[in-house]
Amino acid sequence: MALMPKRVKHRKSQRGRIRGDASRGNRVVFGDFGLQTLQAGWISAQTLEAGRIAAQQYLRTEGRLYVRAFPHKPITSIPLETRMGKGKGEPEYWAAVVKPGTVLYEISGISEEAARMCFARLAHKMPVKVRFLRRRPV
Amino acid sequence: MAQLLPVEIRETSGKRRNRRLRERGRIPAVLYGHGLESVSLAVPSEELAAVIRHGSRLVSLTGGVSESAFIRDLQWDTFGTHILHVDFTRISEHEVVEVRVGIELRGEAPGVREGGVVTQHIHEVEISCPASVIPERLEVNINHLKLTESISLAGLELPQGAKLLADDLEAIVVECVVPAELPEEAAEAAPGEPEVIGAKEKEEAAEAE
Numbered sequence: 001m002a003l004m005p006k007r008v009k010h011r012k013s014q015r016g017r018i019r020g021d022a023s024r025g026n027r028v029v030f031g032d033f034g035l036q037t038l039q040a041g042w043i044s045a046q047t048l049e050a051g052r053i054a055a056q057q058y059l060r061t062e063g064r065l066y067v068r069a070f071p072h073k074p075i076t077s078i079p080l081e082t083r084m085g086k087g088k089g090e091p092e093y094w095a096a097v098v099k100p101g102t103v104l105y106e107i108s109g110i111s112e113e114a115a116r117m118c119f120a121r122l123a124h125k126m127p128v129k130v131r132f133l134r135r136r137p138v
Numbered sequence: 139m140a141q142l143l144p145v146e147i148r149e150t151s152g153k154r155r156n157r158r159l160r161e162r163g164r165i166p167a168v169l170y171g172h173g174l175e176s177v178s179l180a181v182p183s184e185e186l187a188a189v190i191r192h193g194s195r196l197v198s199l200t201g202g203v204s205e206s207a208f209i210r211d212l213q214w215d216t217f218g219t220h221i222l223h224v225d226f227t228r229i230s231e232h233e234v235v236e237v238r239v240g241i242e243l244r245g246e247a248p249g250v251r252e253g254g255v256v257t258q259h260i261h262e263v264e265i266s267c268p269a270s271v272i273p274e275r276l277e278v279n280i281n282h283l284k285l286t287e288s289i290s291l292a293g294l295e296l297p298q299g300a301k302l303l304a305d306d307l308e309a310i311v312v313e314c315v316v317p318a319e320l321p322e323e324a325a326e327a328a329p330g331e332p333e334v335i336g337a338k339e340k341e342e343a344a345e346a347e
Binding site (some may be wrong): 021032063136 | 216238
């Protein structure tokens, strides 16, 4: 089931603009290896879930997957063939706003080779360029 | 043993000059401590990267200054690929320092063969020890870790003279647990919209009117 917030302050949000690089959430914290974005964008809850399922199917019961991004942003759309006006559309889906450098997923408990294979499968699902990341030395 | 690291005295400062310095393969650094004046330095990036890769914390600075120094802090870029700045503190070999050290698992847990998953909860820990014996990393042997067993901070092997700086020594570093069941896909009907904070109160107030 795709992620979404339990409670929100406002039903709809403005589009916003993604500026700069990620200054937090850009390190591998929980696992040993991570998948880091190289581009900014919105990643929908469905896409995050598709990535999680792709990774989990590869991992099976080995290792552990951490999803570091959460879709906080409601994205609205207006139905097709609607005349101009009549206000903002209804919330359609939820998306995570990511900046270049954001770590999306982390894996622990498996070898680097296996983690690379797993993230390669997962990367195909992502709408932004991503790269494999190792835990930074202390 | 401390690794040799050639350094130059840096006369310039400011982000524009430091950016140019990095383009020339030098990393800006600073040396301070022991109540002496701080010195701005520049370090060759390749040699610094080799020291970091090796896991050394104690270095012997040569060239511009000749002192033993401890790598106190490293500043990385957003992607964690380039070092932007280094903090060195002056140190004498027998001085006790507080340092964060990584924890690395060694071996293969027998619990994995029984269907368990090894989960590491703590990846680094702060210790105090003489500068001459700072370990590159703390190794934890998991060759005896059976299913549902765990190793706590108290079970870590420390180098001689080192002391753990942790409040809770019973905190679990690594454990071998039974993996959680894969969640059934789309088992539940997708919920509608999330609750809007304050919307209910507004509605009730409107009804009351």
